[in-house]
Amino acid sequence: MxxxxxxxxxxxxxxxxxxxxxxxxxxxxxxxxxxxxxxxxxxxxxxxxxxxxxxxxxxxxxxxxxxxxxxxxxxxxxxxxxxxxxxxxxxxxxxxxxxxxxxxxxxxxxxxxxxxxxxxxxxxxxxxxxxxxxxxxxxxxxxxxxxxxxxxxxxxxxxxxxxxxxxxxxxxxxxxxxxxxxxxxxxxxxxxxxxxNNIGAIFHPTLTILNAARIENTHGEFDYYIDGITPSVALILEAVDSERVKVAEALGIRAITAREWLYSAYDAYGRNLYEAIQNNPGYRGIRAPYTIFTRYITEDVPMSLVPISSFGKMLQIPTPTIDCMIQLANILHNKDYFVEGRTVEKLGLAGLSVKEIREMVVVEANSSS
Structure with missing residues (x-):
């Protein structure tokens, strides 16, 4: 019906x-x-x-x-x-x-x-x-x-x-x-x-972790994107983004890059991610979280970065920067997000080939589809 x-x-x-x-x-x-x-x-x-x-x-x-x-x-x-x-x-x-x-x-x-x-x-x-x-x-x-x-x-x-x-x-x-x-x-x-194409996976956890000292010292009293993203921070964001795109590519998915997303979502412009963020008026005035115990880590690490990392491991696509961010979040929150987060095992995908995964998401017909 x-x-x-x-x-x-x-x-x-x-x-x-x-x-x-x-x-x-x-x-x-x-x-x-x-x-x-x-x-x-x-x-x-x-x-x-x-x-x-x-x-x-x-x-x-x-x-x-x-x-x-x-x-x-x-x-x-x-x-x-x-x-x-x-x-x-x-x-x-x-x-x-x-x-x-x-x-x-x-x-x-x-x-x-x-x-x-x-x-x-x-x-x-x-x-x-x-x-x-x-x-x-x-x-x-x-x-x-x-x-x-x-x-x-x-x-x-x-x-x-x-x-x-x-x-x-x-x-x-x-x-x-x-x-x-x-x-x-x-x-x-x-x-x-x-x-x-979950762009929050790129910006939220990494930016919060790299600005941990500033967040704790100011309780978030700064512009999260404009002040929190410097050229050096943007380089790390681009590394995280590149790993996400490569894992998606291994699954046969052409994922949009964070910079491309800024171009389309906000009409931003720039030769690199840093310039695109700084030239995005939509980000001006958005304040940082007041604590590092924020959904930008508690949600986006286990439910965004961990599954990307898990897919990467299964498909033999290295995700060293993403794994680093997850481990830093583990230390900050005294957690093991690798265990708590979504993994290919929890999603019922462990051991499946890319062809089998793609067939399942495209044409699988079962009683709970």
Missing amino acids: SVIDATHFAVLGAGHGGQALAGYLSLKGFKVNLYNRSSDRLNSLRLMGGVQVEGEIQGFAPLNVVTSNIEEAIKDAEIIMVVVPATGQRFMAENLVPFLKDGQIIVLNPGRTGGALEFRQIFKERNVTVEVIISEAQTFLFASRISGPAQVKIFRIKNSIPVAAIPAYKTVEVVTALRKALPQFVPEDNVLKTSF
């Missing part, structure tokens, strides 16, 4: 992005159920009956259901929008399993690196038999922040969000279902492409 022009959404996660997306969809005239694992964050939303949206789109957005019960949240929803840090996606997958219904579409916003593959593997392990589609966005639609109780501000809405389903031939069904609500979502080749 295919969904055409979906009208009923479940948004899982009531953080900055979740509240923004729920409010946006409601203001566009769609029925929205909002779920959060912890009920504390929902109190003001329940009291108000919705969320006040400011910024790029404005108005009070009524919500159909506000709940910490995931079964209630996804009941009758055609589209399930997962809007949580990638570290919380496994929890969502495991808790969705008993309540999924035929025809529902799951969209990870975003999947980081391997999000849809992780969902697929969890559903396979749990013997999911209902016909649902798993998909992931390459990045999140908004730049947004909670600005008060039951209040969220959308600073910017991106023009284009690549999305891919697993298997890839189902991507058209996802885009068709979303076309009225979210016309910004456009089809990407497959989930390997969305996963390896």
Whole structure:
């Protein structure tokens, strides 16, 4: 059963992005159920009956259901929008399993690196038999922040969000279902492409680690990109980026470089990554995190850098700079992100050939596809 022009959404996660997306969809005239694992964050939303949206789109957005019960949240929803840090996606997958219904579409916003593959593997392990589609966005639609109780501000809405389903031939069904609500979502080749075009993997962890002293001394009181990226720091970012692109190439994926992404996303210009960043007005005024215990490390290292490194090891593509950044994060946080993060073993891909992986993401048909 295919969904055409979906009208009923479940948004899982009531953080900055979740509240923004729920409010946006409601203001566009769609029925929205909002779920959060912890009920504390929902109190003001329940009291108000919705969320006040400011910024790029404005108005009070009524919500159909506000709940910490995931079964209630996804009941009758055609589209399930997962809007949580990638570290919380496994929890969502495991808790969705008993309540999924035929025809529902799951969209990870975003999947980081391997999000849809992780969902697929969890559903396979749990013997999911209902016909649902798993998909992931390459990045999140908004730049947004909670600005008060039951209040969220959308600073910017991106023009284009690549999305891919697993298997890839189902991507058209996802885009068709979303076309009225979210016309910004456009089809990407497959989930390997969305996963390896995860540019946050390049900027966030490395830049935070290399600016650790400055972050601790100033509590983030500096321009994260403009001040935090010097010519020398940019060289290290380019090394990380080059390794990501080479691993993607080994999988048959032509990944966009960070510099190319800056050109297309922000109309930036420059002969190298440093110049492109400094010539990007969109980065001016963005402050650094106030602590090194930030999602830029806790999410982007295990859910972005670790899977790239893991794919590299399996495909015999060296990733020395990426591995160095992961190890530095381990020291800073007293963790072992190599163990905690997404790996080819956890994604059910260990031992598969490139041909087998590509066939799986493009054409595999199984009960949880």
